[in-house]
Amino acid sequence: MSEPKTPPAPAAGGRASTKKELPEHFKAYKHVWVFIEQERGQVHPVSWELMGEGRKLADKLGVELGAVVLGAEGETVRGAVAEAFCYGADLAYVVADPVLTDYRNEAYTAAMTDLVNTYKPEILLLGATTLGRDLAGAVATTLLTGLTADSTELDVDADGSLAATRPTFGGSLLCTIYTLNYRPQMATVRPRVMSMPIRVEKPVGRVVEHKLGVVEDDIVTKILSFLPDRDSNKANLAYADVVVAGGMGLGSPENFQLVKNLAAAMGAEFGCSRPLVQKGWVSSDRQIGQTGKTIRPRLYIAAGISGAIQHRVGVEGADLIVAINTDKNAPIFDFAHVGIVTDAIRFLPLLTEAFDKRLSAHSRDKLAS
Amino acid sequence: MHIVVCIKQVPDSAQIRVHPVTNTIMRQGVPTIINPYDLFALEEAMRLRDKFGGEVTVLTMGPPSAEDSLRKALTYGADRAVLLTDRFFAGSDTLATSFALATAITKIGETYGVPDLVFTGKQTIDGDTAQVGPGIAKRLGLMQVTYVAKVAEFDPAGRTITLERRAEGGTQVLKSKLPCLVAMLEATNEIRRGTMENALRAARAEIVKWSAKEAGVEDMSKCGLKGSPTIVKRVFAPSPRAEKAKFIEAPEGSNLAEALIAEVFARQPNLEADLTALARGF
Ligand SMILES: Cc1cc2nc3c(=O)[nH]c(=O)nc-3n(C[C@H](O)[C@H](O)[C@H](O)COP(=O)(O)OP(=O)(O)OC[C@H]3O[C@@H](n4cnc5c(N)ncnc54)[C@H](O)[C@@H]3O)c2cc1C
Numbered sequence A: 001m002s003e004p005k006t007p008p009a010p011a012a013g014g015r016a017s018t019k020k021e022l023p024e025h026f027k028a029y030k031h032v033w034v035f036i037e038q039e040r041g042q043v044h045p046v047s048w049e050l051m052g053e054g055r056k057l058a059d060k061l062g063v064e065l066g067a068v069v070l071g072a073e074g075e076t077v078r079g080a081v082a083e084a085f086c087y088g089a090d091l092a093y094v095v096a097d098p099v100l101t102d103y104r105n106e107a108y109t110a111a112m113t114d115l116v117n118t119y120k121p122e123i124l125l126l127g128a129t130t131l132g133r134d135l136a137g138a139v140a141t142t143l144l145t146g147l148t149a150d151s152t153e154l155d156v157d158a159d160g161s162l163a164a165t166r167p168t169f170g171g172s173l174l175c176t177i178y179t180l181n182y183r184p185q186m187a188t189v190r191p192r193v194m195s196m197p198i199r200v201e202k203p204v205g206r207v208v209e210h211k212l213g214v215v216e217d218d219i220v221t222k223i224l225s226f227l228p229d230r231d232s233n234k235a236n237l238a239y240a241d242v243v244v245a246g247g248m249g250l251g252s253p254e255n256f257q258l259v260k261n262l263a264a265a266m267g268a269e270f271g272c273s274r275p276l277v278q279k280g281w282v283s284s285d286r287q288i289g290q291t292g293k294t295i296r297p298r299l300y301i302a303a304g305i306s307g308a309i310q311h312r313v314g315v316e317g318a319d320l321i322v323a324i325n326t327d328k329n330a331p332i333f334d335f336a337h338v339g340i341v342t343d344a345i346r347f348l349p350l351l352t353e354a355f356d357k358r359l360s361a362h363s364r365d366k367l368a369s
Numbered sequence B: 001m002h003i004v005v006c007i008k009q010v011p012d013s014a015q016i017r018v019h020p021v022t023n024t025i026m027r028q029g030v031p032t033i034i035n036p037y038d039l040f041a042l043e044e045a046m047r048l049r050d051k052f053g054g055e056v057t058v059l060t061m062g063p064p065s066a067e068d069s070l071r072k073a074l075t076y077g078a079d080r081a082v083l084l085t086d087r088f089f090a091g092s093d094t095l096a097t098s099f100a101l102a103t104a105i106t107k108i109g110e111t112y113g114v115p116d117l118v119f120t121g122k123q124t125i126d127g128d129t130a131q132v133g134p135g136i137a138k139r140l141g142l143m144q145v146t147y148v149a150k151v152a153e154f155d156p157a158g159r160t161i162t163l164e165r166r167a168e169g170g171t172q173v174l175k176s177k178l179p180c181l182v183a184m185l186e187a188t189n190e191i192r193r194g195t196m197e198n199a200l201r202a203a204r205a206e207i208v209k210w211s212a213k214e215a216g217v218e219d220m221s222k223c224g225l226k227g228s229p230t231i232v233k234r235v236f237a238p239s240p241r242a243e244k245a246k247f248i249e250a251p252e253g254s255n256l257a258e259a260l261i262a263e264v265f266a267r268q269p270n271l272e273a274d275l276t277a278l279a280r281g282f
């Protein structure tokens, strides 16, 4: 994927070809594919979010939506295939082989590139997770095609090309990137950037089974063990219903406890802006924003956060944003729905108490982290 | 043993300011730094060298001014620095960048000894793609292990390396063979301070400078804009939200917290029941 090194217009002028002149051998490439990511029996929800986007792109292009499922033969793969149809797949491509039991780059890259070369999709979407990014970079290089990382918007334009938009220049601007003359056009999207599509119960449809071209002896990398995260909350922030976050306005790491208290009273997850991570007040998996987590809660409460663009892009998908800030001109009030101009350090305990009362819960101890 | 570390010179994002009215980047006078993630890669490489012997070569592709970053890396304790600079590289996307770096690594191998390991950072703070590492690995046919938190074991004689890799929901412990490309996570080690001795050496050291040709590039159409399948068509500022926040003030005789809660539940009618259920522990 490219980062514009020069401003837009002149840069475009220098390209070998900014017009679509698709070589003959790429014209057979058709259909939209989504890679269904699973690790240890669980499909990552980002895959379903991508199915929602993939469906829209396929409908606009008038083509089919394919789900790619890789893994060891068994219930996990079967379950993922069945779910893919419920999330809108027209067909599924399956490579089931014990070599694919756990994610390893070599085996997965071999399976994916072989599928692409055989069945020729025009668009291939993957989640921008640790797995998806590792795989996408290797697949794009092997296929010598373009890849746009961390897209925030996907569309097809008039001539049917994929237009992938992503933040650039440290998140302050957006750019739209095309892969005009190579196939497939690849993009990754971070979890929670796209909304979850509605699941509709459907029977399993067309399944294309493909054989893996490599055997275990070809794979140099071996997995010795897997150590699951001890803090099971770690992954939950992105998918939480309610998130309470604090920023530099809290003034001290001790005051950050007020954010945790409110979160506990509401059964919510807590998060923070980037400077708190940089100062070591809060662990990095709690950071919200462009270089942290993207969230889409039903309710987001931001206390003492100014609302810089890099923070904003991570929270804009929230249904309801409440901002608490002493400065009525803080940029956060430009995108929050509800604002309170007050001192968060004084107000958070009052709000915690009021929520506690309203929810008539005595479960703070149980939920506190 | 020979380790190549890929570092990139990037604008110091902490110093980038966005113009409050035009919403464009104000880049004048923004200082450059070594991509912060790459420093963890450099440190890890130097630790292996210090323990097992050998040399660390730092490599960057960039404008002539990227020499500053290479000298900085020498100050930290790298043994050799290679600058890949040529106008043919201008406008490279990640595919073209990985082609150029992979070609230079091959040349480094021919000139100074074939590398056992190639290190990169997790990602850059300007490109922010995490694609160049995997790209280099595939181009060179190296094993690729990204998001590495720790080098758990290194056996140069047996030519194996055991790595702890950050995965979704946990840590994978992987054993791979050399040569291998490792992309390091942030905050995985403590970066040493440069010594006076190294600073003096760095100031005098000769930086190896290669053009595309000198690095062994034969097909220029794989470099720069020509070699980049992606095309940036449009750069624009995000559109502002139409309406501003509704400011809540405490009505006479009630308190602000209760007024806020009323507003929240009025806008999200189902939330109250769900939160109450959750709070009761259902
Ligand atoms: C490449 C790049 C990536 C970045 N990624 C991220 C990211 O992922 N996430 C992120 O958050 N940031 C990110 N940033 C940083 C971002 O630009 C801002 O610097 C950061 O979000 C500011 O954090 P803040 O709002 O907590 O602090 P500040 O900007 O210092 O704001 C503090 C706010 O608190 C208010 N305040 C002060 N006292 C009180 C009080 N007593 N009660 C209530 N309010 C009070 C102030 O009015 C002010 O609005 C990134 C920056 C760059 C360059």
Ligand SMILES: Nc1ncnc2c1ncn2[C@@H]1O[C@H](COP(=O)(O)O)[C@@H](O)[C@H]1O
Pocket (backbone or CB within 6 Å): B006, B007, B008, B009, B035, B037, B038, B059, B060, B061, B062, B094, B097, B101, B119, B120, B121, B122, B123, B124, B125, B127, B128, B129, B130, B131, B132, B133
């Ligand atoms: N121009 C470059 N010169 C040297 N190394 C680079 C360059 N660009 C990227 N890298 C390496 O590749 C990693 C990932 O970069 P990116 O794909 O831009 O996020 C970085 O951390 C660097 O180690």
